[in-house]
Amino acid sequence: MSIDDLKAKVAREFGTPAIVVDLDVVERNIARVQGLCDAAGVANRPHIKTHKSPVIASMQRDAGARGITCQKIGEAEIMAEAGHDDILIAYNILGEEKIGRLGRLLSRTKMTVAADNPTVVAGLPEAARIAGRNLGVVVECDTGRRRAGVETVAEAVALAKDIASRPGLSFAGFMLYPPENAVNETQAFLDAAMAGVRDLGLDPEIVSSGGTPNLLNLGRIKGVTEHRAGTSVFNDRMMLAAGFAQLQDCALTVYATVVSRAGAERGILDSGSKTLTSDTGGLEGHGLILEHPQAKIARFAEEHGFLDLSGCNDRPNVGDIVRVIPNHVCVVVNMVDRLVTVRGNEIVGELPVAARGRLT
């Protein structure tokens, strides 16, 4: 089947917009990431936030991943129900409702969670008590990204000590999300934090680094034991911009129909912020149209993608089906209950996004 035939068939069977994943590309991406981890001697713990699918998580495990990373308890619950074990929740877990769920998860699955402050640490022993089993806790450290994480080595060491002193908790190590250009700063932070906790007699088992672009930095930060990357399983326009991926590495495209050519230099896709989302990833425009790379997805309504075609010689017609690589793939997957799966130009079926919309 030609790509034009595939586009027509997807539109006929599923309608557009359709979120389409090429499983051949997914397998190549999984193998590439595992290869990068293996070459660096770092364990692979992929972040499932990108695919939200126990099936794809199993493909990652089968390729050699040590465990998986989740961002929310609800994601971990879906993964554990599907049989996945050894789960890191890279997030501060807080509040009675979540601690109860964490305890129930821990009773059946090896769990590690992150913490970056004493309030979160103080709540965690209850989860261990419910489970009747120790809970591993890594200290999240901020080495320049200014997201979550303690900002100083002193805080990191103090929090490690706090964790180790609590009933039912084990200090498991450190979690980093290093800026790609801050290898030296991150190394200095990590070395000092490691020395600090060793002085306390603590022995960190895990040093987790993160991020898809950092897969190209693996091995440069000494002491890292495992890596968590999400986007690399599908890739997106941000990863193209970061130089991590090429077009042929982008496993997910949104098939969209041109529903209007409102003016000579304007067009409208049937995919707006309800499909492609308004996450820009810091890029200009809201996606790359493979058939019309010079077209700009300039702005969105919920169900409209407004095209600026002024830079295009070859402009699409109403009714044309195009494929869009989204800026940020993780949030696009979260917009649908099912992905359409293909291999090359053949339809395979549908894959449930089992952990979609797990906010808590």
Next chain:
Amino acid sequence: MSIDDLKAKVAREFGTPAIVVDLDVVERNIARVQGLCDAAGVANRPHIKTHKSPVIASMQRDAGARGITCQKIGEAEIMAEAGHDDILIAYNILGEEKIGRLGRLLSRTKMTVAADNPTVVAGLPEAARIAGRNLGVVVECDTGRRRAGVETVAEAVALAKDIASRPGLSFAGFMLYPPENAVNETQAFLDAAMAGVRDLGLDPEIVSSGGTPNLLNLGRIKGVTEHRAGTSVFNDRMMLAAGFAQLQDCALTVYATVVSRAGAERGILDSGSKTLTSDTGGLEGHGLILEHPQAKIARFAEEHGFLDLSGCNDRPNVGDIVRVIPNHVCVVVNMVDRLVTVRGNEIVGELPVAARGRLT
């Protein structure tokens, strides 16, 4: 129960983030919109894209709405299954899969659709043929917003003539989404288009205008027969900025927990772009925190809302639960399968977002 008790109870029962809707406020908002329409002698055809709930659509019908507006066939299918009749799909419907579904809908429900180009019009007779019943088609006109719609009166009249000439189609009138500050331009366009189609012997039944802020302009464009507004049922930070709503008119808030105070001037909510979405609505910051109005939700990760607290005297602590009015409420509703419903400070229950995620 106090608001603090309510926040604690919602967090305990549902976890955070929770998307909470006050039905007392919803009822007031519905009555207000119906009152504005009644006072202007314009029929009310609320857009269900905001709530995506047949239950709330019924509340709008019970208050006097003539019919409902949907943006996608999948939304109309959910509404029709729940018994709603007289549905306008304010969208170009295109392609074999959608035309088939439109035909099946039309066989059971009075349907009107919009079109802004001949390619779309050419596909619609097949839906009427499937249904064995006429399909009403309104011509979408652009009077300055530069979204969908024909840009000239000549195109509008030509498209009306095209529609009227097709088997199974009835030219039903015009659909406008006037910029709030373009009443005169819109009136001139509409008058000329009306004269043009009357010269052809066509008699438009419907002239639909749209948008929540335009509810305050009702009656200023002569000839409008009905209005479709969505956001007004819940309101949001955009409607506060537009002067349409006050704080007490905002029916939906996102209950979020402060999970980190990463630095003295920084904090993190457990609600990021997967909950509040990156739709800015043209506003600075990503939402209004009722408890800390000077805090700025500066940027997002999927599960993190990064707070800039530099303008705050009273800064939140880790574990605090806060309520956020989102910039754009329609897209937030689409992120969850269920809304938590309250009346004042009492929990009522949960309401399914039945038409969530209907991309097609």
